[in-house]
Amino acid sequence: MLSQKGRYALRALLVLAEHGPHEPMMISEIAEKARVPRKFLEQILLDLKRRGIVRSLRGRQGGYMLGRTPKEISFADIIRQTDGPLALSPCVSATAYHRCRDCTDEASCAIRKVLLAARDATASVLESQTLASAMVSSRRSRRAA
Amino acid sequence: MLSQKGRYALRALLVLAEHGPHEPMMISEIAEKARVPRKFLEQILLDLKRRGIVRSLRGRQGGYMLGRTPKEISFADIIRQTDGPLALSPCVSATAYHRCRDCTDEASCAIRKVLLAARDATASVLESQTLASAMVSSRRSRRAA
DNA sequence: CTTAATCCCTATTGACTCGGTAGAGTTTTG
DNA sequence: CAAAACTCTACCGAGTCAATAGGGATTAAG
Numbered sequence: 111m112l113s114q115k116g117r118y119a120l121r122a123l124l125v126l127a128e129h130g131p132h133e134p135m136m137i138s139e140i141a142e143k144a145r146v147p148r149k150f151l152e153q154i155l156l157d158l159k160r161r162g163i164v165r166s167l168r169g170r171q172g173g174y175m176l177g178r179t180p181k182e183i184s185f186a187d188i189i190r191q192t193d194g195p196l197a198l199s200p201c202v203s204a205t206a207y208h209r210c211r212d213c214t215d216e217a218s219c220a221i222r223k224v225l226l227a228a229r230d231a232t233a234s235v236l237e238s239q240t241l242a243s244a245m246v247s248s249r250r251s252r253r254a255a
Numbered sequence: 256m257l258s259q260k261g262r263y264a265l266r267a268l269l270v271l272a273e274h275g276p277h278e279p280m281m282i283s284e285i286a287e288k289a290r291v292p293r294k295f296l297e298q299i300l301l302d303l304k305r306r307g308i309v310r311s312l313r314g315r316q317g318g319y320m321l322g323r324t325p326k327e328i329s330f331a332d333i334i335r336q337t338d339g340p341l342a343l344s345p346c347v348s349a350t351a352y353h354r355c356r357d358c359t360d361e362a363s364c365a366i367r368k369v370l371l372a373a374r375d376a377t378a379s380v381l382e383s384q385t386l387a388s389a390m391v392s393s394r395r396s397r398r399a400a
Numbered sequence: 401c402t403t404a405a406t407c408c409c410t411a412t413t414g415a416c417t418c419g420g421t422a423g424a425g426t427t428t429t430g
Numbered sequence: 431c432a433a434a435a436c437t438c439t440a441c442c443g444a445g446t447c448a449a450t451a452g453g454g455a456t457t458a459a460g
Binding site: 112117120121124185189194197198199200210217218219220223224225227228231232235236239245247248251252 | 257262344365368369393
Binding site: 281300301315 | 404405407408
């Protein structure tokens with residue numbers, strides 16, 4: 111399961127993407143539109159900024175904007191930052207690989223083979239879906255309603 | 256990421272499966288072979304028993320055995336029991352569905368669509384892989400070594 | 401029928417994480 | 431300089447994780 115922080119991040123970034131990638135938007139406005147507690151959102155955005163997913167402008171007239179185009183920000187990027195690796199075990203993680211503490215033979219581990227297949231399946235979905243593709247899909251739904 | 260408990264459960268069940276599905280095996284023997292702390296394993300097995308994944312015999316000469324054939328115990332069954340739903344959000348869980356607390360319109364939620372695709376991808380791997388298929392794969396590796 | 405071996409169950413523990421709040425500091429603009 | 435905005439660190443209560451502990455219940459054997 112995603113953490114609450116992860117869900118908040120996804121919502122906030124979608125709000126930023128809809129707003130237009132290059133105008134800064136104030137934390138309080140993002141918080142309101144994405145329905146995220148204001149001070150908690152501050153921390154989340156700060157985190158996303160360290161990874162280049164968003165950029166900020168300080169001082170009066172400041173705010174946040176996306177750090178890349180919506181097409182270049184995948185769900186995997188976001189979730190990895192807020193909730194850690196997609197993999198079910200460190201030994202099959204692409205971004206945070208390390209041997210399991212008590213593993214005796216990684217190459218022959220039957221469990222690892224399955225978890226690797228699971229990771230690949232999950233990652234192929236989450237890496238292909240981006241803020242841009244999600245925007246299209248939500249616009250389509252709104253038009254249908 | 257899987258919890259330590261989840262990894263222990265997978266290892267213990269694989270040990271049970273290799274041992275032969277119908278002879279009972281003592282907790283301490285399973286603990287040793289699967290390299291799991293004995294008392295912690297007790298709790299794990301008790302849990303798995305409540306879900307019918309294993310069965311037990313009490314008293315002297317007692318022990319644990321699989322509750323179904325290895326072919327009928329999938330990785331998804333095990334992981335769901337030890338670590339909860341496979342889904343990244345309750346609103347896309349097959350086994351523990353409930354609406355997100357702060358969701359306004361589930362049908363049009365762009366995030367949900369992506370998480371649903373991710374869940375389906377993960378589940379299709381973990382539901383198709385079983386103790387039986389893992390045993391075959393680990394035997395193959397041992398032969399190759 | 402007693403005893404030893406085994407599983408069954410609940411409580412406790414220390415470390416850590418989660419979700420959130422608080423408040424002072426820094427930077428920019430009017 | 432003052433107001434408005436982001437930045438950073440600390441803190442908090444509740445819960446989870448990974449065990450450990452220690453009886454209780456059940457069964458087989460002698």
